[in-house]
Amino acid sequence: MPQPRRLVQGNEAVAEGAIAAGARFFAGYPITPSTEIAEVLSRRMPQVGGHFIQMEDEIASIAAVIGASLAGAKSLTATSGPGFSLMQESIGYAAMAQVPCVIIDVMRGGPSTGLPTEPSQGDVMQARWGTHGEHSIIAFVPSSVMECFTLTVEAFNLAEAYRTPVIVLSDATVGHMREAVALPTPDELRIAPRGEPDVPPEEYDEVMSTVDNILPRPALGSRYAVHVTGLVYDRARGGAPATGTPAVAEGLGRYLREKIYHHRDAICRVEEIGMEDAEVAILAYGSVARSARAAMRWARRQGVKVGLVRPITLWPFPTVAVDHLAEQVRTIIVPEMNLKQFSWEVQAAVRGRAKVVDHGRVDGKLIRPEEIQALIKREFYYHRWEETA
Amino acid sequence: MTDAGTTTKRRAPEAILVDLELCKACGICVEFCPQDVFDRDPLGEPVVARLDDCTTCLFCERHCPDFAIEVRRAASAADQPEGEG
């Protein structure tokens, strides 16, 4: 039975989603526009028997999150661009060592100190490649307060299922907006448990996960002896460092990629609205998708066949959805609050089968429906457009 | 080097076992043995040359950085005082 409908802030919804998902450890550092997540969790964690700690910096925060996760707690941190940059090394550590955790990045104008109180979508590529080395990542991008809640829950579920860090890319608009929502209660949600391997401790060192059977790692302090490292390690020998064996390094690297990409159909989520007969599509995500939806509805009211494709996961890239799109429409408009970070990827996936029109803004202001409407108009040159919005 | 004062001579151990697979020939056991029990072979590894002089002080066993030495105590090791250092 859901809670009563009330005005909830996006950041608050993230915090409540984490609690609902079973998160019991938060370590973070204040940074606009994410700070409310820390403030809400500092109050909520003791209420649910969890732990909140404000660490000395973002580097310490992600390190503490990794430690708590290894000790058996579902853990998260929340930050914005500058803090996200600081966390990159340890995000890679979590990917390499296969430590489930959730990182909330409420994007703001960048680079550097940038525009602390204004939105952007400038961390899209950083979410994919911010940490060094070949790795894969999962990233969600909410575009509503309810999605701040539900996608945070999903982030924890996928972190557990795939033993990986998962990033939630919110932004200053989505994070600070308030919408009337009735947040679900935990019993209405699918919540993935941590689990324990089903082999006895003596056999644990030799048992290996496969892409179809990803085994959970037991917690530190359980009856299993656990060895975690950021060095290349041999999964067949209890995770012992194996930097001198090229075959092990290759095997591990490919496993870490396949672990996620093998399941991309289950992981990738895309919302499609009005796409059944669309001739032109807008591909937009996060807060920009809200403007895109308004522009799409404006076009449809005038009988123009425009649809919206809204990635809910940005990474892994929604190859299948974009592939279908390229076959169906003649133009894909990709508005973003950055300069072509995602549209380059769309263009690569489309491979010339459709025109890709990018539209970027880095002034800290939300892309307005009128901007997207202007781009739509250009695609239907002979249509007699009514001037009303 | 600490001076243990006057001590009664402790019994020699049953054996001093050196695992040459682990030994890296650093020389610490040879250099610090207060009774000069060891010689060094051409590779620098310790050779137990004067076992009877050993007082089971256990300095070599504890200060081997490679866990290569076991001083196997004599049968009634229970009534020996602890080694120094």
Add this chain to the structure above:
Amino acid sequence: MSALVDEELVERPPQDVSLPRIEPHATPEVLSHLRSPKTLWCPGCSNGIVTRALIDAVLSLELEPERTCVIAGIGCAGRITTYLKWSTVHTAHGRALAVATGVKAADPGLNVIVVMGDGDCVAIGGNHLIHAARRNIDVTALVFNNSIYGMTGGQMSPTTFEGDRSTTSVYGNVEQAFDICELAHAAGATYVARGTPYGYTRLAQLIAGGIAHKGFAFVEAMVSCPTYYGRQNGIPDPSAMMKRQYDRSVPVDKFDRDGPRLHDRYPVGVLHHAERSEYTAAYAEIVARVQGEAGDRA
């Protein structure tokens, strides 16, 4: 004296600490706690001696191996994680204390031992050291201080002395070394001790005292790196280096703490000991209070 203003901080004279009794174990017992005794440490590197002292400390305290974990940073000291059978976490460089904070906060019942080299602890990890000490979180930091960066080939460290040579101070170091025990103390550590591998049983005892202490314990082991520090500074022989580390040490009750800091004289033993509110216990009280108030309202 600590700069913290806290009425419950009681600085006790170091002699006041009753240290646990150490029962050094025979080599076969020690080996049974190692996954692999063949280490990558150089001939004469005293890291192996301190590792043995740590094992003896843990066994003498009769800690449950299942509830003990060693978290280590990057460097030669950090490789201890490869060798110990107990649960280990080999973290990113400098982040061991931050990771340990998360581990301990999530499971306060765990025995958490944090092994770091001098670079890992006070260079890249310096910020995490001062905050872990400030929080007085109940973990034991064991620092293998060899005054050099060994793993990367012999560069200077914040504990390399003025005038010392290294591969990044080829004309002689112009910087001063940290006294990392005083740094930890000033930041709020409530148990601070220093020992040498030469003084093996005493070092094991100091480590055990740190583990037994409820609060942030900081133990510095003055280890030797004959390969890089030794060869670049005229003391390449492992035995000579280990002896020198010992000869430079002065029992704390005989050490002139008001005199000038000298690089070739340092106090050993328990240097500071105090009782102060411990982080995980204080947070647990908050949780109990919050949940109690919620229960009252229910």
